[in-house]
Structure formats: C-alpha cells, structure tokens
Amino acid sequence: MCTAITLKTSENHHLVGRNFDIHPMNDLSVALVPREFEYVNRVTNEEMKTKYAVLGMGLFYENHILFCDGVNEKGLSCLMLQLSKFSTWSHKIRKDKVNIAPYDVAFWVLSNFSTISELMEGLKQLNIVALPDDQTALSTEIHWLVSDTSGQSIVIERTRDKLTVYNNKVGVLANSPTFDWHLNNLDRYINVKSDQPEEIKWGQQMLSTYSNGFGTIGLPGDFSSPSRFVKAAFLRNHVNVGDSEESAISECFHILDNVAIPRGVVDNSTGKECFLTQYSACLCLETQLYYYKTSSNQQIQVIDLNKENLDAKGLKLFPYPTRLTVQDQN
Numbered sequence: 001m002c003t004a005i006t007l008k009t010s011e012n013h014h015l016v017g018r019n020f021d022i023h024p025m026n027d028l029s030v031a032l033v034p035r036e037f038e039y040v041n042r043v044t045n046e047e048m049k050t051k052y053a054v055l056g057m058g059l060f061y062e063n064h065i066l067f068c069d070g071v072n073e074k075g076l077s078c079l080m081l082q083l084s085k086f087s088t089w090s091h092k093i094r095k096d097k098v099n100i101a102p103y104d105v106a107f108w109v110l111s112n113f114s115t116i117s118e119l120m121e122g123l124k125q126l127n128i129v130a131l132p133d134d135q136t137a138l139s140t141e142i143h144w145l146v147s148d149t150s151g152q153s154i155v156i157e158r159t160r161d162k163l164t165v166y167n168n169k170v171g172v173l174a175n176s177p178t179f180d181w182h183l184n185n186l187d188r189y190i191n192v193k194s195d196q197p198e199e200i201k202w203g204q205q206m207l208s209t210y211s212n213g214f215g216t217i218g219l220p221g222d223f224s225s226p227s228r229f230v231k232a233a234f235l236r237n238h239v240n241v242g243d244s245e246e247s248a249i250s251e252c253f254h255i256l257d258n259v260a261i262p263r264g265v266v267d268n269s270t271g272k273e274c275f276l277t278q279y280s281a282c283l284c285l286e287t288q289l290y291y292y293k294t295s296s297n298q299q300i301q302v303i304d305l306n307k308e309n310l311d312a313k314g315l316k317l318f319p320y321p322t323r324l325t326v327q328d329q330n
C-alpha cells in the first residue's frame with residue numbers, strides 16, 4: 001500500500017507527497033546522487049553516468065541503490081508504487097533501445113530528464129527489462145508518478161506488454177488495479193462533498209445533521225488501494241493549502257496521515273509481518289526540498305538539494321531517523 005498526491009500552492013509551488021507502505025525494513029536512507037555519477041546498468045552491464053543530481057529515498061538491495069522516489073535539480077520528480085498483478089516487462093534486451101530494469105526506471109528518469117515533455121521523447125527509447133535470471137526484476141511490480149514544475153503530472157504503467165502514459169488530472173496514485181480503473185471508480189463517489197447536506201423529510205420523518213462532516217459520509221475508511229485512492233482524491237481536491245510552501249507541506253502531511261497505516265492494523269498477504277507506513281515524504285519541485293517523517297519518528301526532517309555539492313564525487317547518505325524525538329516545553 002502506498003498512496004501519492006500532488007498539490008499546488010497559490011504561489012505556484014508544486015508539491016508531491018507519498019506514503020511508502022511496506023513491512024518494517026532497515027535499508028532505507030535519503031540519498032543524494034551527484035551529476036556525472038558513474039554506475040553500472042544492471043541489465044546490460046554498460047557504464048552509465050547521471051546527467052542531473054538526484055535527491056530521494058534510496059533503498060539498498062543486493063549492493064544496489066534503487067530510488068523509491070526523488071526530485072532532481074531541474075524540479076522533475078518520480079515516485080514508484082506497487083502495481084501487483086498488472087505490470088508486465090520485456091524479457092529481452094533490444095539493441096535499438098535504452099534497456100532498464102523496472103526497479104531502476106525511477107533513477108533513470110530522475111538522472112536524465114528535466115521536464116515531462118523531454119521524458120515523453122525519452123520513453124520512446126525505453127525498454128523495461130526483467131531478464132529471466134534477474135529474480136529481483138521479475139518480482140518487481142510497479143508503476144510511476146512523474147511531475148514537473150509546469151504542474152503537469154503523468155502516470156506510467158506497463159501492462160499487457162504495452163507502455164501507457166496517463167495525464168493525471170486528479171493528482172493521486174495508489175496501487176492496483178490500473179490507473180484508468182481508479183478513475184472510473186471515482187464516479188461512484190460523486191455525492192461526497194465538503195458542505196453539510198440540507199435537512200430533508202422522508203415521509204413524516206425529518207432527517208438532519210448533528211455534527212460537521214455529514215457531506216463526507218460515504219468516503220471509504222479502509223486501507224485497500226481503491227479506498228485509499230478515493231479518499232486521497234477527495235482530500236487532495238478539497239483541501240485549502242494556503243499560500244506558502246510551509247502551509248502546503250502541513251496539509252500534504254495531513255492528507256498522507258489520513259491514508260497512512262499504523263503498525264499492526266494490516267497484515268501482509270502471508271500474515272507473517274504487518275504492513276505499515278514506513279515513511280511519508282513531501283517534495284517541493286521548485287525549491288527541491290525533501291521533507292519526510294518515519295513511522296517511529298514523526299518529526300518532519302528536511303534536506304535541501306541545493307545546499308549540497310552537486311558535482312561531488314560520490315553518493316551522500318543521510319541518517320534515517322528511527323527513534324522518537326520530541327520538543328521539551330519545560
């Protein structure tokens with residue numbers, strides 16, 4: 001379970017927020033990858049080099065860093081979310097294409113493109129490959145939310161052996177099923193609204209409200225992907241984010257909290273380990289600030305891409321907060 005939203009302030013700053021929901025894991029850390037950083041393409045073994053510096057949540061797996069989400073120095077963001085049972089990958093390297101493993105697509109997007117329109121050209125060359133001996137790639141089932149400073153936001157999915165790009169007009173992404181299914185499902189919630197309903201008579205019986213929030217009755221509260229999508233879509237499209245980046249960040253985390261999973265409430269499919277919201281992040285595309293909080297430390301951390309040396313030689317990792325910190329008031 002993961003949920004992502006986009007938001008815009010009245011000062012035209014674009015934010016992208018996400019919950020990362022998984023069983024408890026230790027290998028996460030915000031990472032800064034500089035320009036001209038050299039690494040090996042896990043599909044072709046070719047040497048690759050980053051064009052743009054990238055700041056985002058890195059996940060270390062088999063001595064390899066993959067990006068769950070991030071923003072680059074040009075204000076392009078890319079997030080990956082699970083798309084179980086629907087994603088399909090190519091199983092062959094194609095010489096005329098850029099061959100990338102599914103778990104590395106987010107990093108490829110962030111390190112090579114500055115806008116969505118540039119990326120759309122790049123996608124024509126992309127072959128997302130899971131080679132038969134790459135168990136990691138074969139078990140990866142994901143789709144992506146990409147946004148840029150023009151305010152455009154797209155969803156990229158590869159299903160039934162075809163890449164589809166959707167314009168994301170609702171500003172939300174969750175997990176399975178596919179994005180178009182979620183958009184159709186939204187119609188069922190057409191009656192949900194922010195305003196209070198009027199009093200009404202049913203026969204001789206008068207129906208009236210007795211607390212705020214009666215307009216939102218019918219909004220789902222469970223943690224399934226369709227329900228999180230609907231709830232996040234309603235909140236994202238009715239929230240008042242205020243003028244500044246600061247107030248919008250607070251509202252972004254409020255929305256993410258509304259679809260976040262406390263420890264123990266949801267078991268994973270094997271029933272052995274619980275799922276939880278491991279971290280929630282909010283990225284500002286204009287300022288390239290990465291705000292985040294973790295399941296065990298709810299204090300918001302912030303890392304500024306532009307305070308770093310973007311031409312440094314190696315990767316920089318930031319400590320992942322795991323202990324509760326509170327501010328003493330006396």
Ligand SMILES: C[C@H](CCC(=O)NCCS(=O)(=O)O)[C@H]1CC[C@H]2[C@@H]3[C@H](O)C[C@@H]4C[C@H](O)CC[C@]4(C)[C@H]3C[C@H](O)[C@]12C
Nearest residue numbers: 001002021022061081082103136139140141142175176
């Ligand atoms: C949990 C991540 C997606 C977050 C998310 O959307 N969760 C919702 C799950 S659900 O729909 O509600 O079930 C996924 C996306 C890519 C996944 C990783 C990649 O597939 C690469 C390897 C694959 C290995 O089999 C497991 C570790 C792993 C490193 C994966 C861990 C985890 O499953 C990741 C990080």
